[in-house]
Amino acid sequence: MGIKVLIVEDEIKIASLMESFLQTEGYDCLTAMDGKTALQLFAKHKPDIVILDWMLPQMSGLDTCTQLRQLGSPGIIMVTAKSEETDKIVGLEMGADDYLTKPFSLRELSARIRSLLRRMNRNDNDRSDSVLRRGDLTIYEDSLQVFKGSEELHLTPTEFKLLHLLASRPGRVYTRMQLLQHAFEEEFIIDERTVDSHISKLRKKIESDSRGSDYIKTVYGFGYRFGAEHED
Structure with a gap:
């Protein structure tokens, strides 16, 4: 089983581009267009990484982030057009692990995922006491x-x-x-x-x-x- 990535993005074109690119990078991808669907997919599939858009219909990305944290401990990358430092801090305080501002390159997204996975690494052989x-x-x-x-x-x-x-x-x-x-x-x-x-x-x-x-x-x-x- 590969690394599972849940993409939560209501813009179909952007979601499709991210999914196609990340699949070529070797990730198993799931896609949700809203927060409610994202929570359902997370509960069923337990993805390792969630790429979460801030602006979502019905339930905001921040609210979705909070509920995801109640369900488990995935790595969450908040994606948004908001670039102010205060917005960035709010996202991190709500439980996001990283913050990516639109527009961004797919290579940067991939790099952020790899960085986050390193922080989440469950098999660090250099550690002596587990x-x-x-x-x-x-x-x-x-x-x-x-x-x-x-x-x-x-x-x-x-x-x-x-x-x-x-x-x-x-x-x-x-x-x-x-x-x-x-x-x-x-x-x-x-x-x-x-x-x-x-x-x-x-x-x-x-x-x-x-x-x-x-x-x-x-x-x-x-x-x-x-x-x-x-x-x-």
Whole structure:
């Protein structure tokens, strides 16, 4: 089975071009013209990557993105004509992993998919420990799964990379730039403030305290660290 890509685009010509090109690149493609159909296809086929248009009929791309995150943890690339930085940040805060502005080349789309797949890679042979246990969190590195007790948490690839890095070295302080470079790699450069948004969303998923002070600690004026008291 190849990598499955779900294309969510209401402009038939654009959707057809993306599908044809990505199929020649070796991807298995599904196409939806609206958010409701996209959610149905995702629930049935569990694609690895979702290319999601911002402007969709009936249900917006942002709303679709939010619901996709409730169903699983695909890599999501938001595609839109909106080019303002604030729009980009909103898309990322709603759960997108990358952001592509129209018009774009199909080669750039392919490069973004490859970059995102690298961040989602489940078979990194350079890593020595595939399971981390921190308090009531269990982090499975190979499958990108996180459990709190017996409940599986649905994290985005970016959230997983941030959590794994912090939890790998409890007590060590990481700057926002270090976290940014680790989570997004060199190919996708965004404002350091975006790290705060991802940390905030991650905290809501893993913390028992709504103030977010249980696992991930803020080191004011510097960055973040994982509480050393949770090291097993």
